[in-house]
Amino acid sequence: MMDMVPPTDDEMVSTLKVGLIHPQPNYTSFGNGAKLAQAEINAAGGVLGMQIELIFKEKTTDTVTQSATELVEMENVVAILGPSFQAMP
Numbered sequence: 001m002m003d004m005v006p007p008t009d010d011e012m013v014s015t016l017k018v019g020l021i022h023p024q025p026n027y028t029s030f031g032n033g034a035k036l037a038q039a040e041i042n043a044a045g046g047v048l049g050m051q052i053e054l055i056f057k058e059k060t061t062d063t064v065t066q067s068a069t070e071l072v073e074m075e076n077v078v079a080i081l082g083p084s085f086q087a088m089p
Contacts, residue, residue, distance in 0.1 A: 015053040016046075019071035021082040022058045031056060034081060 020034050042051045055075045057067045071077045
């Protein structure tokens with residue numbers, strides 16, 4: 001497991017961006033659960049003193065890989081949650 005090291009004063013950011021890829025437009029419990037966790041974590045002081053910011057990406061016609069790439073390259077997220085469903089053979 002990788003240890004998280006707090007950023008130095010020069011690297012200090014106020015938020016940690018976390019991306020969420022929704023599996024379906026009407027699937028709300030996934031997003032609501034993430035929002036609840038975000039509120040509880042931020043109320044407790046955040047992660048290493050930084051607040052969590054959720055960036056939602058709805059998976060529509062693009063692939064999960066495209067959604068993840070956009071979250072990393074355009075939104076600069078440090079983590080991605082979802083999608084929560086996967087087809088089983």
